[in-house]
Amino acid sequence: MPYMFISTQIRLENGPTNVGDEYSDPAVMNYLGARKTTMLGNNFSEYHVDDPPRMVLDKLEKIGFRVLTMTGVGQTLVWCLHKEIE
Amino acid sequence: MPYMFISTQIRLENGPTNVGDEYSDPAVMNYLGARKTTMLGNNFSEYHVDDPPRMVLDKLEKIGFRVLTMTGVGQTLVWCLHKEIE
């Protein structure tokens, strides 16, 4: 699981922040304190936390994930992170 | 074929993920388990998989492709990957 995405909608100063999908590493999701939910109308689940994205990035840096790039699509901001495999 | 694009529409947490065009390397398309299709009204074909983009990136890292950059255009998210030529 070297790649990871986090995303937030509309405002970057507050949460919630989406931190994972159905197949995300449970150990990382647990470390972030993320909750697994299925949004109404979606046929897939996702993980989110209440922290704003900046705090999530700071936490992920401590376990080796670094921001590669960030982009906006529609009203969503997405960060793509990567962890070097030892 | 040092460059590669993958893309997904609207949501990044699930597939399908577009992984190639008509001229993509068949060995890489086969490795990803991609299917070649021609969308109604298009005069070109493309390759896609059911995996979400994060899992495709993880698989591509194993054969040497790394994310250079990512962007959103309209409702589509695009990743540009690169593999160093030996």
Place this chain on the structure above:
Amino acid sequence: MPYMFISTQIRLENGPTNVGDEYSDPAVMNYLGARKTTMLGNNFSEYHVDDPPRMVLDKLEKIGFRVLTMTGVGQTLVWCLHKEIE
């Protein structure tokens, strides 16, 4: 606090520039001369300065933050900065 975001709306040639959220490092906010405000209708506060984003980036470089990436989302331009932890 290795990551930091700054953002501006519509025009990049002038301020104000948003430089922090509720949990931002007060020492960095003070260094930038930022004011904490809560926008009408928001349930969170943010920090901003009157300087244009270019001047904020120049100031932040002096204390070790470097631009990783920049993106547009809606009418907002966002810069993602990072400071190496010693």
Place this chain on the structure above:
Amino acid sequence: MPYMFISTQIRLENGPTNVGDEYSDPAVMNYLGARKTTMLGNNFSEYHVDDPPRMVLDKLEKIGFRVLTMTGVGQTLVWCLHKEIE
């Protein structure tokens, strides 16, 4: 001419790909097999090829240009390439 832009509209899986402007290096345009055209209503000319952008990037890598970054603006995808000056 260390910098170069290429761009494509709407779909990234097929061409044409815009590869240059009026002042682009004729040797590089010739290497790519690009045609110079002036679009109706424009007061400037541009170069394009029928290849999809991925194939253009692969060709440009062979003569020293590498992708620095990519972005979407409106319905257009733009790649910014750079060649180190010896």
Place this chain on the structure above:
Amino acid sequence: MPYMFISTQIRLENGPTNVGDEYSDPAVMNYLGARKTTMLGNNFSEYHVDDPPRMVLDKLEKIGFRVLTMTGVGQTLVWCLHKEIE
């Protein structure tokens, strides 16, 4: 002044290119041959040149500025450049 922005509207193949704000380094603005103007309705001034952005990047590389990242916001393309401080 380690950071610099340049931007252009709608088309990347021709100018004008916006190269600075009110507080930009006059020596760099002079080197680029930029004119300072105040657009109708704006309470701030900006610098622009007639060259397309690619030619501006080529000129700026000669005095040490390199492209860090590029993004689209609305109909505007923005490049963020950086010069290492000796």
